[in-house]
Amino acid sequence: METVKALLFDLDNTLMDRDSTFRSFSTQFVSHFLGHLEPDRQLEIVEDIIVRDADGYRDKDGFFRELSEVLPWRESVSPAEIRAFYDLNYSGHGALMKHAVESLGFLRERGYELGLLTNGKSDIQHGKIDFLGLRSHFKSIVISGEAGISKPDPAIYRLALDKLGYGPEETVFIGDHPVNDIWGAGRAGMKGIWLRRNHPWNDKLDVKPWKTIDDLHELRSIL
Template identity: 40%
Template structure:
């Protein structure tokens, strides 16, 4: 069947978390300046990146920041959580070529969907700050729908909302299990954005993969031709 719909992950696929971290570290340093002992921005950014775990750690990462950073006056863990949830979405950086990608896909008539794990307020704030919400015909956030990747049900909900069959869609994401594995379980062709999460050494890499969004567009042209 011809490809009718393209589904995307958000973080580390359309949003560049690596480019965002220096901006977040700068805000963190400014907002907690009175509470932190002296350290460089590079040291702070490294600590934040290491405790973040690529976006796949929960409350524990904030406890680790409390234990790792040189505090003069240690804040409550809730203050760090609130700062992350409020400030990180304000400083997110798009992947290079994001708007070229979305505009070209819209011109070509593809139905577009977004499936992202995370809290509703934080993920919605990212979409609004980047101004990309209206590109998508359906947006599913795990906290809002009650399922999260790699559960195939969240992928099937997206297909139903778009009015397409699994064979008519492809899914683009960076995480081997949540994105590639979840899409495969739902019967959707996965396309792996490599370079963030390593592929498991005991498994064969996906047939379809890319690094930059420009590469994805080139891949798509060949795939549908």
């Protein structure tokens, strides 16, 4: 491959520890709305919400509607009220992935240009980026909610590359999702570094990771 000059990062469960973030938010959510329940029951409901969330890959409208229907409210709570609580509070629970900031700093010192490409609502994703103090590390940030297209649509990778100012042969994509990050970026012409998290690799995919890591610290020995 040609010399790597730029790196595109995913956000959720790559730079932000979404598992910890969503668990923290869910705990606040249950305490706020279901504080009338016994503590053990509240913990059970937190675990149930985490399962229903499916690592964030549920349609949010459907997810909030389901919670409105199934949770043991003292008084009924509408999907719109759940959405409002989520929009107001979720970003403030953001937790960094281990070695995220150190790795970004190291890569910038090595001379790489860094960009961020993430799926999600604009206000939520910007809120997380700012809460985690990540914005200053990136030359460009592309969010699907602003772009009107989402990973793994090839057009959003091309948009991210254009904003970063490099071609796909000069850029490596780093993310945790086999399809949205590695396969999608590969179809757009980029090599991918797969951060193994919650999604097992699908051997039927016609794009394979260039490298596989279990911790962002491992980027130091690759790039």
